[in-house]
Every structure is written in structure tokens, then in C-alpha cells.
Amino acid sequence: MNAVNADAAAVSPDRLRITEIFLSLQGESRSIGWPTVFVRLTGCPLRCQYCDTAYAFHGGEWWDIDAILAEVARLGARHVCVTGGEPLAQKRCIGLLERLCDAGLEVSLETSGAIDIAAVDPRVSRVLDIKTPDSAEAHRNLWSNLPLLTAHDQVKFVVCSRADYEWAREVVAEHRLVDTCDVLFSPSFTQVKPRDLADWIVEDRLPVRFQLQLHKILWDDAPGR
Secondary structure (H helix, E strand, O other), X not given: OOHHHHHHXXXXXXXXXXXXXXXXXXXXXXXXXXXXXXXXXXXXXXXXXXXXXXXXXXXXEEEEHHHHHHHHHHHOOOEEXXXXXXXXXXXXXXXXXXXXXXXXXXXXXXXXXXXXOOOOOOOOEEEEEEOXXXXXXXXXXXXXXXXXOOOOOEEEEEEOOHHHHHHHHHHHHHOOHHHOOEEEEEEOOOOOOHHHHHHHHHHHOOOXXXXXXXXXXXXXXXXXX
């Protein structure tokens, strides 16, 4: 694409920069295990130290929203996950989410929680990733998002240490998150042993859902899986 066409694409109200669209199993969240089409948008303003999708920070290709919907339909799964990067960093993501819902799909959004979620279609299950201190991005948490959550949404904590766990436990209690939506705790893949996190949750009788990233167990974190 030449510079003139690239500029035209960038200002088009119906285009988004996409890193990949693929069919796999949902590896985490409430929909774990379901065949799911993933729409991975390009770009992210955060730099979490454990990020496993840094390849989505740059590059990608411009796609018309109509073309995105056509590819999602071709791949043929009822569940669709819009992810990144940080998908809400592209403002046109809001329109994509609405169109996916209008198509009758079960739509989830994986978002860092650093960007306002108020405009997201209420039919979307918003999976809000609250950044812990050891993520190196906890200062980016937009706490005004939490009162916007409903029972349709989910909150995720990636735990990198015992200190992270204790911090997350306090956030859950302070904001009464388990009274609002599903709360998910995951061990950072190379930093916390899954059994340790499981033991901490059981010992504290913490009313949260322990989860492992299924796609990493099955496919060793390969892109597009």
C-alpha cells in the first residue's frame, strides 16, 4: 500500500488495523474451551513485562469492518473474542463490537482496563485485565471502569508473585468484585507455579476462579493458536 492509500485507510471510519484473525479454542475466561474466532487488533499503549503478544504492538493490515465480519463468518464459530494488543486503543473497535453482536454472535472483549469501557456495547462480555504491581503497568489501571461492570463481564488478575496475589486479593475485597461479576486469577506463565496460586486461593477460601491458559498448554503459546 502506498503512502496516499495508507493515509486514506487510516482515516476511513470503517477500517481497523488487524494483526490476525484465526480460529482456535478459547484458552481462558468464562468461555474457556469453546471454539472461538479471535480478532486480534494491532497496537497497545501498555508494556506489561509478561506480555505474550508483543508481535501485535506494530504492523498489521487495514481491514474493512465488512471484511472482518465476512472472515469471522467464514471461520464458522459462534464465539468471537476481540483482543490485542489493546483493542480499545483503536476507537473504531466500538463499531466492530456492535456489528459482531448484531450478527448474533457471542462476543467477548479482552481489554487492559486502562481505557474507558463505557461505550462498549452491553451485549459484549468485557474481560477486564486489572494490572498487578509486578506487571509494571499497575499505574495505568483506570479504576473508574469498575463501577461500570455487570454480571455479564469478567475481571482477570495475572499474578506474578505472592505480593501480587495479596494485592489482588485486597482489590477484590475493596471493590466487592465477586458481587458484581466473575473474577479470574491466573499465574504468570513463567513466574508463579500454578499449584502455588491454587493453594493460596484454597487456603484463603477466596471466591475467585483459578484458571490456566489452555492455549499455552496445548500449543506452547504459538501465534495464531
